[in-house]
Amino acid sequence: MGKTSGGRAILPAQSLQTLIDVVHSQGYRLIGPTLEDNAIVYDDLENVENLPLGISDRQSPGNYRLEDDPSAGYFAHVVGPHSWKRFLFPAAQKLWSATRVDQGFSIQTPEDETKLAFIGVRACEIKALQMQDRVFSQGPFTDNGYGEKRQNCLIIAVNCSRAADTCFCSSMDAGPRVTEGFDLALTELQQGRHDFLIETGSANGEALLKELVTRKAEDQDFAEADAQLAATEASIQRRMPSNIPEVLERHLQDEHWQTIESRCLNCSNCTLVCPTCFCSTVEDTTDLTGQHAERWRYWDSCFNTDFSYIHGGSIRQSGAARYRQWITHKLSYWHKQFGTSGCTGCGRCITWCPVGIDITEEAATFCEIDKRS
Amino acid sequence: MKTSQDPMTPNLFQVQRIRRELADTFTLELTAESNNEFPFLPGQFNMIYLFGSGEVPISISGDPAQPNRLIHTIRAVGSVTEGLKSCKSGDMLGIRGPFGSAWPVEQATGQDIVIITGGIGLAPLRPAIYHLLANRQRYGKIVILYGARTPADILFRKELERWRSRFDISVEVTVDQAVSNWSGRVGVVPKLINRADFAPEETTALICGPEIMMRFSVKALQERGVKEDHIYVSMERNMKCAIGFCGHCQLGSQFVCKDGPVFPYSQISSAFRIREL
Numbered sequence: 236m237g238k239t240s241g242g243r244a245i246l247p248a249q250s251l252q253t254l255i256d257v258v259h260s261q262g263y264r265l266i267g268p269t270l271e272d273n274a275i276v277y278d279d280l281e282n283v284e285n286l287p288l289g290i291s292d293r294q295s296p297g298n299y300r301l302e303d304d305p306s307a308g309y310f311a312h313v314v315g316p317h318s319w320k321r322f323l324f325p326a327a328q329k330l331w332s333a334t335r336v337d338q339g340f341s342i343q344t345p346e347d348e349t350k351l352a353f354i355g356v357r358a359c360e361i362k363a364l365q366m367q368d369r370v371f372s373q374g375p376f377t378d379n380g381y382g383e384k385r386q387n388c389l390i391i392a393v394n395c396s397r398a399a400d401t402c403f404c405s406s407m408d409a410g411p412r413v414t415e416g417f418d419l420a421l422t423e424l425q426q427g428r429h430d431f432l433i434e435t436g437s438a439n440g441e442a443l444l445k446e447l448v449t450r451k452a453e454d455q456d457f458a459e460a461d462a463q464l465a466a467t468e469a470s471i472q473r474r475m476p477s478n479i480p481e482v483l484e485r486h487l488q489d490e491h492w493q494t495i496e497s498r499c500l501n502c503s504n505c506t507l508v509c510p511t512c513f514c515s516t517v518e519d520t521t522d523l524t525g526q527h528a529e530r531w532r533y534w535d536s537c538f539n540t541d542f543s544y545i546h547g548g549s550i551r552q553s554g555a556a557r558y559r560q561w562i563t564h565k566l567s568y569w570h571k572q573f574g575t576s577g578c579t580g581c582g583r584c585i586t587w588c589p590v591g592i593d594i595t596e597e598a599a600t601f602c603e604i605d606k607r608s
Numbered sequence: 609m610k611t612s613q614d615p616m617t618p619n620l621f622q623v624q625r626i627r628r629e630l631a632d633t634f635t636l637e638l639t640a641e642s643n644n645e646f647p648f649l650p651g652q653f654n655m656i657y658l659f660g661s662g663e664v665p666i667s668i669s670g671d672p673a674q675p676n677r678l679i680h681t682i683r684a685v686g687s688v689t690e691g692l693k694s695c696k697s698g699d700m701l702g703i704r705g706p707f708g709s710a711w712p713v714e715q716a717t718g719q720d721i722v723i724i725t726g727g728i729g730l731a732p733l734r735p736a737i738y739h740l741l742a743n744r745q746r747y748g749k750i751v752i753l754y755g756a757r758t759p760a761d762i763l764f765r766k767e768l769e770r771w772r773s774r775f776d777i778s779v780e781v782t783v784d785q786a787v788s789n790w791s792g793r794v795g796v797v798p799k800l801i802n803r804a805d806f807a808p809e810e811t812t813a814l815i816c817g818p819e820i821m822m823r824f825s826v827k828a829l830q831e832r833g834v835k836e837d838h839i840y841v842s843m844e845r846n847m848k849c850a851i852g853f854c855g856h857c858q859l860g861s862q863f864v865c866k867d868g869p870v871f872p873y874s875q876i877s878s879a880f881r882i883r884e885l
Contacts (some may be wrong), residue, residue: 330616333659339641339700340659344617375866376615376851487882514855517848521660528660530616535854542856545846546685556884564858571861 242435244449245456248423251309251431252283254391255354257446263352263389266322268312273301275315277322280354287312294399294582296591308423310355313399314581318510319353319360320367323384326507326534330380330517333528340528347380352389356417358410359402359579361392363510365416369573370513389439392417396425396463398471401582403595406474409579411467419443422460432460473595475580480567482598482605487559489604495597496555498590503536505584505592506561511577514542537561562594615851618657618702621678623695629681629763633728634693635669638678638701645675646703649710650735651842651870655850656680657702658695662688665847665865667732668706672739678703681731681763707850709870711736712840716812719838720748722804724825726755726797726817730763732842732869733816741777750777751804755797755821759783759790778805798824801832808833816842823880826873839873860885 246254258265267280270287280286291304292312304311331344356364364385371381395402395411404410413420418440422432432452435441476482506512516535521528535542537560543550551557569577578594585593620641627635640646648668657663664686670679684693695701713736721740725733740750752771756762762781772779780800782793793800798821811834815822822841829839845857845864857864859879862871879885 331614333702335659338698339620339622342617342620342702344614371853374852376853378616378853379614487878487885513853515848516854516856517663519657519660519662525660530663532616535848535856537855543846545844550845551884553884560858560885564855568858568861572863 242433242441242444243452244433244444244447245452246431246433246447246449248309248429248431250448251286253447254443255280255283257443258352258354258389258391261443263350265352265354267354268310268315270301274299275301275312277317277319277353277355283309286310286355291397292399294401294586296401296585296593297588298591299586306425308396308425308429310393310421310423311396313395313397313402314357314360314583316508316583316587318508318581318583319356319364320510320513322351322353323364323381323388324367324371324378324513324515328380328532330530330532332530335526347384349384350387350389351384352391354391354393356390356392357395357581358392358413359404359407359581360510361390361413361416362404362407362409362579363581364390366511366569366573366575366577366579367513369575389443390417390419390436392420392436394420394422394460394464395467396423398467399582399586400472401585402471402580403473403475403582404580405468405471406477407576407578407580409581411471412464422463424456424459424463426459430456432456473582473585473593475566475578475595476598476602478602478605479598480570480576482601483563483567486601486604486608487563489601491600491604492555492559495558495592496553498592499554499558500589501538501554501557502589503538504587504589505594506536506538507534508583508587509565510579510581510583511565512536516542537564562597565594566598615704616849618655618663618704621701621703623697623699623701624677625697626695630761632685633681633683633763635679635681636692636695636701638680638703639676640678640703641700646678646706647675648672648706648735650713650739651711651732652706652708653732653850653869654678654680654703654705654707655847656682656688656692657704658688658691659700659702661691663702663704663848664688664692665707665850667842667869669731669734670738672735673742681728681734683728704850707865709868711814711870712812713739717746718748718810720806720811721750722801722806722811722813722829722834723750723752724797724801724813724815724817725753726821727757727761728763729817729842730754733814734764734767736814737771741771744776748810749806751806752777752779753782753797753800753804754780755782755784755800755817757784759787759792780804796824797821798828801825801828809835811838813839815840819880826880836877837872837874840870841873841876842869843871843876843879844869
């Protein structure tokens, strides 16, 4: 999957079902945004009615509300509590099972050949997938489960028609325009009409587009799409200071960490909603007969005290140390480990923090501290 | 069933022998079910899986020149290591590895070598000691400084005595708490550094022990003029995967599992200065 590979067309919104049908007919499990428990989450899509047409969201620190908006299209919402990592790096995953035999035991690894297709993937989310690629498949070791699933994954991206109050992708060079890493990219156009501008980003995408009944995209279509993206970008209020990687490392022992600690509940919400957080733990179990054992991998969080446990006690006893670990890993150490920031500016950690701790605000505070020192 | 080698799937090893070292410490001798040799570098570690119980990161304590037997020396401190302690010969264990960085035994050629270690920290250094002694002529002076809590906690006592009886290596042992029949040294290991015979500017130091001991040892070495990038420490952190996926072992920007466990001190000196990093 590369940059826009040239194919461009207009698909009327009433034909969106045909796209869904084509993806299904190619044997993919299609996952996209859908409404559940007053939130927009990612789940299986059977047909176009599963998409949250006419629903918009309002987000602010510690706050997420959906509202009916007759003018809202299929993708008028912004990112919700889910991210795509839950399908490539599941929150609970059986790594293998083992069975006792005469002389010891034998190990079986599960197979999963499901081909995944994602629709409604935002620019910041493509960036997040690429960040997890660096962790799971571009180092000295490859996570087999992740690597295979990701390689076969079909990405139907969406350009954001609006930004949430919590978004800051533009300052992370992660959006709002989708530029690479997709098969198809959609822009929802609603000025006196309801169409999708489709751009292709791969040979797979080209082939998909050929299956659809579309019409040629005209200059005015591109103009409308560009203007919409420019307006989205202009509406982004929050930003991450570009010097934050160095600044945080210079102030690892500042007393402001204690100020954050006094607010932080150590609930781990931020790490669970984060599309790039990759920490996990494993659990080994047996059944009651003692003949069968399994190893499961679960999402873990650096906010848990046990996370840093070694014989004698946990390394990071204080909440301050645990918050410091999270934010310095994400914004500073990630650069040294993986050659990129670990943050995409999606704003989920701001929205889903029960006490509304804002990563951009804390970053700005450390920049102020840095200026004063 | 997938046959490709997944780094999270253990290989089967059989316990050949278990040897009791101390009240809570034992050594396992293992061979691969495949009968393959198990080459490793001194300082590397494995993840050892006990059926249904769990997996623990344990350094290899055997001789790298004898890769047909895999040797691990383990202190029983948790549920898995307690379980491993009751292993019998013939039992099967899962092994993933070897992982991590090694003691710089090649780069240190021609240098004086000071090995500073405490407690079970001698286990991950023993492969390096075997290598140094097998290639004795390649190195300058070799000094081993070892500390244990009490005389009853001295690990590999017979070997320490054997090494101490050689004329081409000096071995000093100290205990934190003496008993009436102990006539050796009493005190902490870093105190031995001052009196040890080595040429600081041409010395490579290898340290493994509790962090507090390593911190004071580094200080004592620096005071004698050993260069910061010639001091190597082996770090311990929580590990679940050993391959950089699980995030548990992070120490600043380093993953102890894949960037370590053996680090030049210059690479992680900040970790010694900042609490709870």
